[in-house]
Every structure is written in C-alpha cells, then in structure tokens.
Amino acid sequence: EAGVAQSPRYKIIEKRQSVAFWCNPISGHATLYWYQQILGQGPKLLIQFQNNGVVDDSQLPKDRFSAERLKGVDSTLKIQPAKLEDSAVYLCASSLVGGAYNSPLHFGNGTRLTVT
C-alpha cells in the first residue's frame, strides 16, 4: 500500500512570499488532515477534510492560510503571505474514516518550511 505522499520536502522562502504544499492521501481514505508541527512541539491540527468538505478549520489562520481538497482526493495548503512564525513542518495525514471510529492516522513525511 502506497503511503501518504507530500511535496515538496523542503521549502525556503522570504517573509511575505507565498508557498503551496501538496498532499496525496492513501487511496480510499476519506479523511485528510493538515497539521503544523513547530520544532519541539506536537502537531497541531490546521484543517480536517471529510471527502471534499471541511470538517474542522477552527485553528487555521484564515487571513493567510487556505486549503482545498478538490474531488475529495489530493489537497493543497497555501500560505500567503508567509510570516517568520510559519516556519514549521507541515504534515499531511489521512485515515479511512474520520471521527470516533478508531481509525488510525497515516502520516506523510512532511514539508519543512523555513521563512527568512
């Protein structure tokens, strides 16, 4: 079974620039998550999709972050404009089903973003 694919692996940008990350979940997984992991911290949920609908985006800084999951498969996360505090690893995860169905999350290797 192919895992969760993310690209790029690394990205370095200057503050106020834009950046986009891409995620391809495991085939058949209905739920897709984007997490932000700052160095030394646990991952923090930014947005959760169920198929192509948003389930939870309460911690997404909507003035600069946006995400979409067209056709309920691939997803992109965009930051525009970036700030220094956005430097982090952005992790994509997917699960067969969401909610309290005890469905384990499968994570990609993440995109390490450095904002200078």
Place this chain on the structure above:
Amino acid sequence: KQEVTQIPAALSVPEGENLVLNCSFTDSAIYNLQWFRQDPGKGLTSLLLIQSSQREQTSGRLNASLDKSSGRSTLYIAASQPGDSATYLCAVQSVDSGGSNYKLTFGKGTLLTVNP
C-alpha cells in the same frame, strides 16, 4: 480544553534496558489514545491505538496501557535497541468543544535515545 503532557521530555538508556514512557491527559472523556513514533525528518508512524474501552494493546516489544479514569497512559518498551531511538508522541481523540467533531490532541513527545 484537552491537554496532553508527556514525561520525560527526553530519555537516554543503554541497549537492552526496559523502559516506560508516560502520557497524561486532562479530560478523561476520550474515544481512543494513540502512540506514534517520529524519526528525524520524517512523519509520524502509528504504533498502537487503544480504544477507550480497552486497557492495553501489545505489538511485539511494545505494550501500551490506558487508565482512562485517571487520565494516564504508559508505553512500555522491552529490551530496547538502538533502532528504537526516536521521538514518541502520545495523542488522544476526544470530542471538540462544539461537540461535532473528534479531535486528536498531541503531546510534545519524549525523545528516546538508546545507546549501544
């Protein structure tokens, strides 16, 4: 608001030693608890998932226990090996404040080093 704490933040042991990692959570109304492993520069790998009705789960040299009423979980690693060196994260799934979604809240992790 659910908060997850992991103790210790870092642990260094000699090869062959048995060890215990601790996780505590503030709200005992959880649906499941998951232990993940994170290698440097990588995403998270799910190790064990304990449903709220269960007391423990085992996989190979790993054993995770859950005491929901006291808000605690432990991850026991038997006969540790240098290949076990990684960060171990605990996460609990519980309903969010709006009562409509089931969020996964992570601890900051324990950095384990097993010395040959």
